[in-house]
Amino acid sequence: xxxxxxxxxxxxxxxxxxxxxxxxxxxxxxxxxxxxxxxxxxxxxxxxxxxxxxxxxxxxxxxxxxxxxxxxxxxxxxxxxxxxxxxxxxxxxxxxxxxxxxxxxxxxxxxxxxxxxxxxxxxxxxxxxxxxxxxxxxxxxxxxxxxxxxxxxxxxxxxxxxxxxxxxxxxxxxxxxxxxxxxxxxxxxxxxxxxxxxxxxxxxxxxxxxxxxxxxxxxxxxxxxxxxxxxxxxxxxxxxxxxxxxxxxxxxxxxxxxxxxxxxxxxxxxxxxxxxxxxxxxxxxxxxxxxxxxxxxxxxxxxxxxxxxxxxxxxxxxxxxxxxxxxx
Amino acid sequence: xxxxxxxxxxxxxxxxxxxxxxxxxxxxxxxxxxxxxxxxxxxxxxxxxxxxxxxxxxxxxxxxxxxxxxxxxxxxxxxxxxxxxxxxxxxxxxxxxxxxxxxxxxxxxxxxxxxxxxxxxxxxxxxxxxxxxxxxxxxxxxxxxxxxxxxxxxxxxxxxxxxxxxxxxxxxxxxxxxxxxxxxxxxxxxxxxxxxxxxxxxxxxxxxxxxxxxxxxxxxxxxxxxxxxxxxxxxxxxxxxxxxxxxxxxxxxxxxxxxxxxxxxxxxxxxxxxxxxxxxxxxxxxxxxxxxxxxxxxxxxxxxxxxxxxxxxxxxxxxxxxxxxxxxxxxxxxxxxxxxxxxxxxxxxxxxxxxxxxxxxxxxxxxxxxxxxxxxxxxxxxxxxxxxxxxxxxxxxxxxxxxxxxxxxxxxxxxxxxxxxxxxxxxxxxxxxxxxxxxxxxxxxxxxxxxxxxxxxxxxxxxxxxxxxxxxxxxxxxxxxxxxxxxxxxxxxxxxxxxxxxxxxxxxxxxxxxxxxxxxxxxxxxxxxxxxxxxxxxxxxxxxxxxxxxxxxxxxxxxxxxxx
Numbered sequence: 001x002x003x004x005x006x007x008x009x010x011x012x013x014x015x016x017x018x019x020x021x022x023x024x025x026x027x028x029x030x031x032x033x034x035x036x037x038x039x040x041x042x043x044x045x046x047x048x049x050x051x052x053x054x055x056x057x058x059x060x061x062x063x064x065x066x067x068x069x070x071x072x073x074x075x076x077x078x079x080x081x082x083x084x085x086x087x088x089x090x091x092x093x094x095x096x097x098x099x100x101x102x103x104x105x106x107x108x109x110x111x112x113x114x115x116x117x118x119x120x121x122x123x124x125x126x127x128x129x130x131x132x133x134x135x136x137x138x139x140x141x142x143x144x145x146x147x148x149x150x151x152x153x154x155x156x157x158x159x160x161x162x163x164x165x166x167x168x169x170x171x172x173x174x175x176x177x178x179x180x181x182x183x184x185x186x187x188x189x190x191x192x193x194x195x196x197x198x199x200x201x202x203x204x205x206x207x208x209x210x211x212x213x214x215x216x217x218x219x220x221x222x223x224x225x226x227x228x229x230x231x232x233x234x235x236x237x238x239x240x241x242x243x244x245x246x247x248x249x250x251x252x253x254x255x256x257x258x259x260x261x262x263x264x265x266x267x268x269x270x271x272x273x274x275x276x277x278x279x280x281x282x283x284x285x286x287x288x289x290x291x292x293x294x295x296x297x298x299x300x301x302x303x304x305x306x307x308x309x310x311x312x313x314x315x316x317x318x319x320x321x322x323x324x325x326x327x328x
Numbered sequence: 329x330x331x332x333x334x335x336x337x338x339x340x341x342x343x344x345x346x347x348x349x350x351x352x353x354x355x356x357x358x359x360x361x362x363x364x365x366x367x368x369x370x371x372x373x374x375x376x377x378x379x380x381x382x383x384x385x386x387x388x389x390x391x392x393x394x395x396x397x398x399x400x401x402x403x404x405x406x407x408x409x410x411x412x413x414x415x416x417x418x419x420x421x422x423x424x425x426x427x428x429x430x431x432x433x434x435x436x437x438x439x440x441x442x443x444x445x446x447x448x449x450x451x452x453x454x455x456x457x458x459x460x461x462x463x464x465x466x467x468x469x470x471x472x473x474x475x476x477x478x479x480x481x482x483x484x485x486x487x488x489x490x491x492x493x494x495x496x497x498x499x500x501x502x503x504x505x506x507x508x509x510x511x512x513x514x515x516x517x518x519x520x521x522x523x524x525x526x527x528x529x530x531x532x533x534x535x536x537x538x539x540x541x542x543x544x545x546x547x548x549x550x551x552x553x554x555x556x557x558x559x560x561x562x563x564x565x566x567x568x569x570x571x572x573x574x575x576x577x578x579x580x581x582x583x584x585x586x587x588x589x590x591x592x593x594x595x596x597x598x599x600x601x602x603x604x605x606x607x608x609x610x611x612x613x614x615x616x617x618x619x620x621x622x623x624x625x626x627x628x629x630x631x632x633x634x635x636x637x638x639x640x641x642x643x644x645x646x647x648x649x650x651x652x653x654x655x656x657x658x659x660x661x662x663x664x665x666x667x668x669x670x671x672x673x674x675x676x677x678x679x680x681x682x683x684x685x686x687x688x689x690x691x692x693x694x695x696x697x698x699x700x701x702x703x704x705x706x707x708x709x710x711x712x713x714x715x716x717x718x719x720x721x722x723x724x725x726x727x728x729x730x731x732x733x734x735x736x737x738x739x740x741x742x743x744x745x746x747x748x749x750x751x752x753x754x755x756x757x758x759x760x761x762x763x764x765x766x767x768x769x770x771x772x773x774x775x776x777x778x779x780x781x782x783x784x785x786x787x788x789x790x791x792x793x794x795x796x797x798x799x800x801x802x803x804x805x806x807x808x809x810x811x812x813x814x815x816x817x818x819x820x821x822x823x824x825x826x827x828x829x830x831x832x833x834x835x836x837x838x839x840x841x842x843x844x845x846x847x848x849x850x851x852x853x854x855x856x857x858x859x860x861x862x863x864x865x866x867x868x869x870x871x872x873x874x875x876x877x878x879x880x881x882x883x884x885x886x887x888x889x890x891x892x
Contacts (some may be wrong), residue, residue, distance in 0.1 A: 131579035136596055143572055152645040183708020183731035186720035187643055196648055200723075205711045212719035219645060248648045252655035254638040257646035263398030306709045320730060321643045326568055328627050 005240040012103035018090040033060025039098030044280035054095035058133035114138040149223040150247030151258035157302035163267040173263035179307040195245035232309040256325030331416035336424030337362035341425035353432040356413040364388040366463030383510040425594040467539040473597035508547040511563035523552040564589040588617040597728040662737040667767025672844035707731040743792035759807035766814040766869030815870030
């Protein structure tokens with residue numbers, strides 16, 4: 001395990017050469033601030049709302065890696081006062097889907113901070129998130145010497161064909177994709193890394209009903225109090241050292257946890273699929289994208305009679321997707 | 329007059345705000361600032377309160393959690409308070425992260441009603457349940473020279489060594505160890521008696537090696553001098569199961585206001601709304617109101633309960649219990665019917681009618697999960713795909729039961745289904761399993777297939793069911809299990825059915841007025857004999873005579889069985 005960790009670290013350190021700084025405002029990341037790290041490619045339309053959402057949550061500084069956008073994302077981000085931006089034109093796949101770059105930035109700038117690693121379509125929700133800023137959560141975690149915080153991916157989708165309602169810039173994507181699956185998640189424990197492996201949701205239900213093992217993982221640990229030597233092993237699904245993966249209780253109690261609302265399924269999605277199927281830069285030969293491609297050709301609807309409409313975090317907590325734990 | 333003794337070590341800005349509030353209300357404040365706070369910060373803090381003549385700063389002491397230093401700091405500050413402000417009748421000990429919830433005048437009125445009373449939580453150690461880490465009596469009988477925070481290893485080892493060598497300290501004569509919340513409100517009389525005790529040197533030396541003396545020094549000594557002890561703290565401070573204080577945030581505003589407590593701890597330093605509201609002096613107050621912390625107590629004890637026990641039957645990202653630690657394998661009772669749907673026509677429909685619930689078919693069936701009403705997706709967006717279900721059969725069942733909380737789930741099960749969940753259901757106290765053994769042979773008997781195939785299939789199903797029954801009859805079984813052989817059941821089906829239905833709906837003890845329609849079993853005895861003749865030994869069906877008995881007229885249509 002130590003060797004695996006070293007290997008990912010060395011990789012991250014080597015891959016730092018692929019990063020070219022565009023704008024560096026890293027001195028703005030003051031002590032105690034929560035920092036956000038994100039890799040993206042051609043997500044211009046989503047950025048305004050994304051930044052607003054996380055600014056409202058209380059993120060102190062944003063670190064972006066732009067993987068060859070040509071839609072103005074780079075220029076837009078460079079203008080933002082609280083963003084530091086790097087560009088990387090090398091292969092997304094060969095940087096382990098951006099993780100090598102992020103690992104490097106985390107090591108360089110995240111050490112000693114609470115760090116949140118998300119994609120542009122992921123929206124972090126935590127208990128009391130509507131009334132308390134993210135600093136309240138991280139201060140509380142600090143008080144308990146908790147180093148990492150789990151937040152499961154919850155796939156959000158619209159009712160009806162995916163491209164029926166166009167997404168407007170600056171709009172809350174959950175206005176369109178406001179439905180989710182509440183109770184079809186399958187969990188098993190990864191004996192090697194100690195993390196939970198969660199699958200299910202609409203993607204398993206609609207795209208992988210006959211080959212469940214291929215269904216995408218939904219377990220994520222996006223919020224970590226970073227230390228030198230920590231490393232994300234596979235996306236934000238698991239970390240090393242392994243203790244960071246123990247975000248769950250094994251003797252019946254509930255630890256505090258959140259969710260990442262995953263607003264992937266908007267009208268921008270079919271276009272993205274087309275592009276990614278061609279590009280083949282995604283996980284497992286982009287099999288996920290191939291499956292989407294197949295399914296969306298005939299206008300599939302992810303919505304079903306038992307889909308749940310998103311209201312707030314309390315609803316997610318009652319449904320058992322996340323927990324307040326002993327935070328009150 | 330009430331004097332406030334304030335112990336501060338961080339967030340001095342907030343402490344200054346609160347000190348100013350009290351001082352401006354006319355109450356003297358003595359502040360002790362931890363020596364570990366850097367000089368510059370300290371000086372700025374002192375300067376920010378320089379305009380107030382009833383604020384004093386006491387001798388600074390390095391404070392380390394769990395050691396006598398905090399008690400010493402309290403002593404310094406209290407001495408200064410008593411000396412410098414002779415009008416002070418009560419001394420209230422608070423921390424820098426406390427917040428007053430009611431005006432000082434309310435507190436003064438309240439204390440006037442209890443003029444000679446000391447408000448200090450003080451409980452004998454035999455009766456305290458909230459100590460953490462197994463050190464309760466030993467806090468007073470062992471020595472603790474090492475820091476728990478920075479020398480944890482030595483701390484633990486030294487405790488073990490003392491236990492091993494059975495080393496004990498003597499508790500000074502006359503002291504009965506008591507524990508309680510650190511935050512108290514004492515009368516001048518009691519406090520000065522404690523501080524001016526001729527034996528104080530002896531006590532101090534003793535408590536210097538006691539673990540967490542700030543929770544026991546005053547709590548113990550007060551028993552020597554107090555005329556009347558009200559064993560509760562006027563400070564609302566709740567600790568959770570790990571000994572950490574619960575924190576209040578802006579969204580607790582209404583809860584705090586309605587609690588009518590005087591002082592709350594601890595407040596998140598960035599809870600701007602709380603600080604603004606409670607320090608604004610604009611709050612309407614009822615000087616007569618008694619503190620009622622019950623609601624807040626409940627909130628926090630529920631939170632601790634959730635952290636320690638969790639919601640029974642829930643498997644999720646932050647609650648994934650190991651086997652046998654589930655505290656409820658599933659979240660509600662459910663009924664499993666084995667063999668019934670083979671024996672009766674439309675058993676699901678009949679049962680659904682009598683219990684007023686949806687009844688599933690074989691949810692572990694080989695082709696798909698047969699949800700009630702032929703649904704392809706069920707509550708919680710649970711799909712009927714057999715592949716997904718068999719990928720994680722336990723998650724399938726626990727999800728189904730969780731997503732239908734409030735509705736009793738009933739489903740069919742049998743040897744043709746995925747058997748992966750046999751052990752799980754057998755060891756789940758929530759399961760009610762009713763089995764008619766050998767009923768799987770009925771569909772074979774009615775099927776028009778090659779007899780050799782039938783024989784093979786019968787042998788296979790019998791083997792599976794026998795293994796399943798072994799599990800149900802094992803000593804580890806926790807489920808409510810009922811087993812009938814097919815022949816016994818066919819003889820008198822109504823009574824067992826009545827029992828089962830009553831178990832599902834105990835509130836409506838309604839007699840079954842209609843029996844489910846049994847399939848025609850004419851020739852079944854012969855069929856079993858044929859299996860025997862072919863070399864298979866059907867054992868689970870019970871005794872069926874080879875020749876059919878002349879049955880009482882059993883009309884093929886209508887209601888075959890009516891019980892009043």
